[in-house]
Amino acid sequence: MPIKNKVYNANIDTINHLGYGVCRIDGMVCFVKGGVTGDFLEVKVIKVNKNYCIGKVENIITASSHRSEQSCPVYKRCGGCCFRHISYAHELELKKSFVEAEFKKARLDTKVNDVISAGNITRYRNKAQYPVNFENKIGFYAEKTHDVCENADCSLQPEIFGHITNVIKAYLDKYNIKGYNEETGEGLLRHVYIRQGKVTGEIQVCLVINGNTLPRSDELVNELKKIKNIVSICININTKNTNVILGEKYVTLFGKEYIEDELCGFRFRISPASFYQINHDCAELLYNKVYELVTKAKCDRVTDLYCGTGTIGLCVAGRLKNCKLTGVEIVPEAIENAKTNAKINGIENAEFICADSTDTQNNVLKNSDVVILDPPRKGITQELAKKITESGVENIVYVSCSPDTLARDIKQFAELGYKCEEATPFDMFPRTSHIENVVRLYRK
Numbered sequence: 001m002p003i004k005n006k007v008y009n010a011n012i013d014t015i016n017h018l019g020y021g022v023c024r025i026d027g028m029v030c031f032v033k034g035g036v037t038g039d040f041l042e043v044k045v046i047k048v049n050k051n052y053c054i055g056k057v058e059n060i061i062t063a064s065s066h067r068s069e070q071s072c073p074v075y076k077r078c079g080g081c082c083f084r085h086i087s088y089a090h091e092l093e094l095k096k097s098f099v100e101a102e103f104k105k106a107r108l109d110t111k112v113n114d115v116i117s118a119g120n121i122t123r124y125r126n127k128a129q130y131p132v133n134f135e136n137k138i139g140f141y142a143e144k145t146h147d148v149c150e151n152a153d154c155s156l157q158p159e160i161f162g163h164i165t166n167v168i169k170a171y172l173d174k175y176n177i178k179g180y181n182e183e184t185g186e187g188l189l190r191h192v193y194i195r196q197g198k199v200t201g202e203i204q205v206c207l208v209i210n211g212n213t214l215p216r217s218d219e220l221v222n223e224l225k226k227i228k229n230i231v232s233i234c235i236n237i238n239t240k241n242t243n244v245i246l247g248e249k250y251v252t253l254f255g256k257e258y259i260e261d262e263l264c265g266f267r268f269r270i271s272p273a274s275f276y277q278i279n280h281d282c283a284e285l286l287y288n289k290v291y292e293l294v295t296k297a298k299c300d301r302v303t304d305l306y307c308g309t310g311t312i313g314l315c316v317a318g319r320l321k322n323c324k325l326t327g328v329e330i331v332p333e334a335i336e337n338a339k340t341n342a343k344i345n346g347i348e349n350a351e352f353i354c355a356d357s358t359d360t361q362n363n364v365l366k367n368s369d370v371v372i373l374d375p376p377r378k379g380i381t382q383e384l385a386k387k388i389t390e391s392g393v394e395n396i397v398y399v400s401c402s403p404d405t406l407a408r409d410i411k412q413f414a415e416l417g418y419k420c421e422e423a424t425p426f427d428m429f430p431r432t433s434h435i436e437n438v439v440r441l442y443r444k
């Protein structure tokens with residue numbers, strides 16, 4: 001049993017999905033923040049639990065060749081990029097192994113392919129939601145806390161986002177407008193939400209406020225308007241005592257109510273309430289894979305559940321003659337966008353329904369040659385899996401941002417008679433712990 005505060009020599013065997021080095025100390029698993037596969041370290045044990053302990057790097061005796069330079073000034077505090085201290089090649093190997101481990105846990109024999117990456121490991125995000133605290137710090141929550149770690153220029157975001165937050169901070173300070181205090185519920189500005197279209201460059205700035213109006217908003221709009229590409233400025237009203245970032249109501253202060261972007265050669269309109277893939281280049285690779293899997297079998301009728309603004313379904317249907325598309329999505333603004341997006345792209349044979357995917361009408365499913373699923377992290381309901389099966393759907397293409405719920409759902413579909421031979425991971429979120437996957441499930 002390891003002893004707290006004692007220093008041990010240890011080899012780091014691997015890194016877990018939270019970015020901690022994993023080793024064994026006196027027979028017990030130890031998680032070491034900053035430890036890298038192949039390191040030989042002096043590890044100080046700082047906490048001993050029942051089945052594992054936590055250690056910290058006291059000294060690097062021999063450094064692993066997987067180590068890489070950390071370029072970010074707030075890397076340690078912020079915690080958003082848990083793989084910034086290792087080579088990207090090793091990160092991709094690890095991510096593949098995480099997916100394999102989830103499948104193994106669920107006793108699936110689905111093969112995991114090598115992780116596909118668009119190669120862009122900095123500036124790949126097109127969206128940021130920066131919390132603002134009562135000291136008017138704008139940044140990200142430091143790891144495991146709600147302390148705002150100020151970092152105007154996060155290297156995962158477009159550089160311009162840092163400039164925009166600086167302009168907003170100057171405005172807050174100038175007019176003595178306060179950021180939000182989560183404890184007291186006082187203060188006005190809760191979050192700065194920015195999104196930029198990768199192809200179009202269009203930027204939308206949305207200020208999430210704990211109130212109904214933004215004082216001196218004209219002054220802020222005038223300053224922001226000077227920044228190239230800002231086509232939309234709005235406020236979102238969220239006066240609830242909640243961790244949910246966005247409230248229901250948006251008010252446009254300047255320009256359009258949305259931005260547009262292009263994916264796989266199609267144009268998309270995106271409202272601030274609508275989901276949009278955060279890594280444009282990787283999303284295109286992912287959507288191409290979905291197209292490849294959808295077209296492996298008959299696909300005259302495609303149903304896209306959790307369709308957001310219709311992007312996946314339209315990228316499929318737009319390339320197929322005689323394909324009828326039905327999209328289902330729970331957010332009304334996203335469904336409005338999806339309908340417009342079908343029109344903008346001249347795709348006539350598409351309909352979009354605002355509903356919970358689990359409530360998709362049986363006749364829609366019965367007529368589907370293939371169902372595309374792209375749920376949030378919690379995956380799909382048992383009820384939906386049963387409904388799809390009972391409707392006789394032979395082919396499913398499942399896009400997932402959470403390997404554990406994907407494994408659970410594949411298992412469930414396996415019990416209902418579907419095969420899933422392989423999974424392809426996509427590194428939609430380089431340097432962070434998240435990984436996306438696409439699989440095809442089929443039955444005869």
Ligand code: SAH
Nearest residue numbers: 275306307308329330331356357374375376
């Ligand atoms: N396929 C889209 C969106 C994927 S994100 C794209 O690639 O852009 C998941 C989407 O599921 C979000 O748009 C979210 O609003 C929606 N959603 C969440 N729960 C849902 C439910 N129960 N029924 C239908 N849609 C849901």
